[in-house]
Amino acid sequence: MPVGTVRGDHLWKRFRSQYARPLLRDHLQQFGTGRPRKGDWTWVLKDVNLHVQPGESIALVGLNGSGKSTLLKLLSRVMYPNAGSVNAVGRLGALIEVRAGIHPDLTGRENVFFYGTVLGLTRRQVAARFDDIIQFAELEDAVDRQVKFYSSGMQMRLGFGIAAFLEPDILLVDEVLAVGDVGFQQRCLERMRLVLQQGTTLVFVSHDMAAVEAMCARAVWLDRAVMVADGPVEDVLLAYRKGLKERADEYSKALRDPIRVAGVASSSPEGENPLAGGPVDLTLTLDADGDHEVQMCLGVSQGPAQPIFILNHDTVIPDGMSRITCRIASLPLPRGRYYLWAAAFGKGGVSRMGWQPVYGLDVEGQARTDAPRGIMLLSPVHVRAYWTEDADVADLDSEAARSSLASVYRDLGIPERVPGDD
Numbered sequence: 001m002p003v004g005t006v007r008g009d010h011l012w013k014r015f016r017s018q019y020a021r022p023l024l025r026d027h028l029q030q031f032g033t034g035r036p037r038k039g040d041w042t043w044v045l046k047d048v049n050l051h052v053q054p055g056e057s058i059a060l061v062g063l064n065g066s067g068k069s070t071l072l073k074l075l076s077r078v079m080y081p082n083a084g085s086v087n088a089v090g091r092l093g094a095l096i097e098v099r100a101g102i103h104p105d106l107t108g109r110e111n112v113f114f115y116g117t118v119l120g121l122t123r124r125q126v127a128a129r130f131d132d133i134i135q136f137a138e139l140e141d142a143v144d145r146q147v148k149f150y151s152s153g154m155q156m157r158l159g160f161g162i163a164a165f166l167e168p169d170i171l172l173v174d175e176v177l178a179v180g181d182v183g184f185q186q187r188c189l190e191r192m193r194l195v196l197q198q199g200t201t202l203v204f205v206s207h208d209m210a211a212v213e214a215m216c217a218r219a220v221w222l223d224r225a226v227m228v229a230d231g232p233v234e235d236v237l238l239a240y241r242k243g244l245k246e247r248a249d250e251y252s253k254a255l256r257d258p259i260r261v262a263g264v265a266s267s268s269p270e271g272e273n274p275l276a277g278g279p280v281d282l283t284l285t286l287d288a289d290g291d292h293e294v295q296m297c298l299g300v301s302q303g304p305a306q307p308i309f310i311l312n313h314d315t316v317i318p319d320g321m322s323r324i325t326c327r328i329a330s331l332p333l334p335r336g337r338y339y340l341w342a343a344a345f346g347k348g349g350v351s352r353m354g355w356q357p358v359y360g361l362d363v364e365g366q367a368r369t370d371a372p373r374g375i376m377l378l379s380p381v382h383v384r385a386y387w388t389e390d391a392d393v394a395d396l397d398s399e400a401a402r403s404s405l406a407s408v409y410r411d412l413g414i415p416e417r418v419p420g421d422d
């Protein structure tokens with residue numbers, strides 16, 4: 001197999017469900033029946049197959065506890081499967097847990113050299129990359145401190161720096177973005193993009209769908225130990241988000257609110273499905289116990305509970321069945337499937353209707369503008385834009401342009417660096 005290939009075939013992994021104190025009785029029972037008590041084990045991965053080609057970027061998505069980290073641990077041989085086989089060809093950089101691979105009693109400097117040696121680099125090779133790692137991780141002041149005295153963000157930065165800078169053929173990354181600050185998140189994505197360009201294989205685990213979309217072409221969805229989807233990242237995320245929405249549906253059905261949604265409809269000049277940038281009417285039929293003075297809140301999301309935008313309206317919902325319509329003059333969404341969420345809050349923010357998905361909305365027309373790899377879009381929006389080009393702009397007022405740029409940097413709180421300086 002070529003360098004950079006990652007293969008997991010028919011992987012099965014189980015753990016003991018509970019780490020109860022082992023009792024003599026358990027041992028006796030075990031001896032008696034010849035095997036452990038039934039129900040003691042939970043399968044965390046069931047017959048998972050993962051084939052990644054050299055240079056591919058693949059994401060693992062799934063709810064908490066679905067087995068993503070376990071799969072990465074098997075691929076990096078931190079753990080072994082109960083059945084199945086793992087093949088990863090080439091040098092492996094892995095950031096699996098904040099501290100995996102990093103030794104708390106060693107200093108930052110010692111960790112870099114230690115890990116480099118584990119990866120099979122010579123001391124000289126590591127030394128050549130040392131400054132880059134420390135600079136990337138912004139640990140100049142802390143290199144000679146023991147890692148156990150680092151903050152969790154610092155440990156993660158060191159771990160990621162080591163994994164991503166020691167020129168791995170395969171890079172496994174689990175949730176790095178979670179503990180980093182915003183600036184570091186962007187640098188991580190930038191670094192992963194570079195590493196991908198150099199032909200490294202990337203397996204990336206994240207709950208941040210925007211980051212997943214920005215980094216990966218392919219995605220795998222794990223749900224309760226089983227691989228339920230494997231394909232192009234857009235398709236898998238679409239299915240995954242739909243799954244998240246269905247979970248929320250089940251959850252909200254269990255609640256009994258004084259106001260409930262009995263039905264939802266959308267209409268636009270084109271029919272039921274609106275166009276990107278076009279108008280749409282959203283009509284909710286509500287069923288209430290008694291009159292309620294509320295703030296109605298509508299939001300549109302791609303599935304999960306975090307909406308792309310929100311609309312609020314103060315109103316009175318009368319007892320019994322009633323209808324309320326919200327007209328959006330120009331829908332700021334590109335083509336795709338979205339979900340309408342709704343809630344109603346009474347005085348003092350008391351919930352009268354919990355935040356819940358109520359409707360699936362298909363938008364037609366213009367597709368979303370693709371972002372270059374490594375640039376993270378928070379959510380899709382449709383922006384109508386007109387571009388113009390001017391050739392020959394010798395009379396450009398560069399002094400004015402500079403000072404306006406400087407004020408932008410000031411507003412953003414970024415250290416001023418106007419092009420042309422340095």
Ligand SMILES: Nc1ncnc2c1ncn2[C@@H]1O[C@H](COP(=O)(O)OP(=O)(O)OP(=O)(O)O)[C@@H](O)[C@H]1O
Pocket residue numbers: 015016044062063064065066067068069070071
């Ligand atoms: N060493 C272990 N011993 C016992 N159970 C474990 C062990 N490691 C993981 N598990 C269990 O395996 C299941 C899957 O865990 P895993 O860490 O792979 O999930 P995950 O998909 O990475 O979730 P998250 O999104 O929360 O990171 C969980 O139920 C977890 O409790």
Ligand SMILES: [Mg+2]
Pocket residue numbers: 068069070174
């Ligand atoms: Mg995990």
